[in-house]
Amino acid sequence: xxxxxxxxxxxxxxxxxxxxxxxxxxxxxxxxxxxxxxxxxxxxxxxxxxxxxxxxxxxxxxxxxxxxxxxxxxxxxxxxxxxxxxxxxxxxxxxxxxxxxxxxxxxxxxxxxxxxxxxxxxxxxxxxxxxxxxxxxxxxxxxxxxxxxxxxxxxxxxxxxxxxxxxxxxxxxxxxxxxxxxxxxxxxxxxxxxxxxxxxxxx
Numbered sequence: 001x002x003x004x005x006x007x008x009x010x011x012x013x014x015x016x017x018x019x020x021x022x023x024x025x026x027x028x029x030x031x032x033x034x035x036x037x038x039x040x041x042x043x044x045x046x047x048x049x050x051x052x053x054x055x056x057x058x059x060x061x062x063x064x065x066x067x068x069x070x071x072x073x074x075x076x077x078x079x080x081x082x083x084x085x086x087x088x089x090x091x092x093x094x095x096x097x098x099x100x101x102x103x104x105x106x107x108x109x110x111x112x113x114x115x116x117x118x119x120x121x122x123x124x125x126x127x128x129x130x131x132x133x134x135x136x137x138x139x140x141x142x143x144x145x146x147x148x149x150x151x152x153x154x155x156x157x158x159x160x161x162x163x164x165x166x167x168x169x170x171x172x173x174x175x176x177x178x179x180x181x182x183x184x185x186x187x188x189x190x191x192x193x194x195x196x197x198x199x200x201x202x203x
Contacts, residue, residue, distance in 0.1 A: 027135035051111040052119055052170040053104040058161050059092045063134075064156050072135065078141055081134060081195055086127040115169065120165035129158060180191055 046053045063084050069077040090107055093101040108116070133155040140148050167176045 005108050016106050043178075045098075046100065046107055049172040050170055051107040052116070053093075053098070053100075053107075054096055054167050054170040055096075055104070056089050056092050057163055057167055057170070058096075059087055059131065060159060060166075063194060064128055064159055064163070065161070067133075067152045067156050069194075071149045071156075074148055078138075080083045082138055084130075084134065086131065089123070097186075115172075119166060119169045122162065124168055126159065126166060133158070191201055 045055050064080075066077060066084060068082040070081050077200060087095070090105050093104050111119075132150075137148060137151050137155065139145075140151055165175050167173075
């Protein structure tokens with residue numbers, strides 16, 4: 001009797017699996033995972049649609065403040081500026097006092113692939129630009145050249161624009177100055193939510 005019931009259960013499970021495509025299974029798993037993360041997100045600074053936390057960008061806001069300080073008082077703040085270093089999303093939150101940092105890191109890894117790719121690209125450009133600009137300012141200061149204040153002001157303007165772009169992506173908003181409607185559409189909150197359950201995206 002027990003053996004017959006067990007065989008019947010195994011047969012039912014087998015039939016159920018045969019009726020589901022790989023895409024269905026992946027979509028169901030993704031929906032369950034996203035549902036788990038989203039149930040913990042309300043009350044945090046993590047965006048429910050993109051699963052990204054714009055608090056990461058404080059890493060770059062700190063650099064902007066240092067550039068502004070060096071512009072007026074280079075001798076007092078130069079070393080602090082040169083001590084700044086690029087940090088990945090995970091590194092920043094691991095070192096931060098952000099209350100929900102563990103959730104922020106986990107959610108980042110489940111963010112919609114297209115959205116996260118665009119965010120990562122914006123961050124890569126920020127890091128590349130920041131490294132170059134800090135290097136230019138270091139060379140100007142150590143070379144006793146004039147115009148450091150102008151260099152700093154230009155750096156602040158450039159970095160602020162890139163930060164604004166990354167912030168828009170993290171918050172599911174249209175990217176400032178981007179005329180690509182498709183790209184802006186993917187950054188919208190609803191598009192991001194739809195992407196979470198798209199079985200054709202990478203897991």
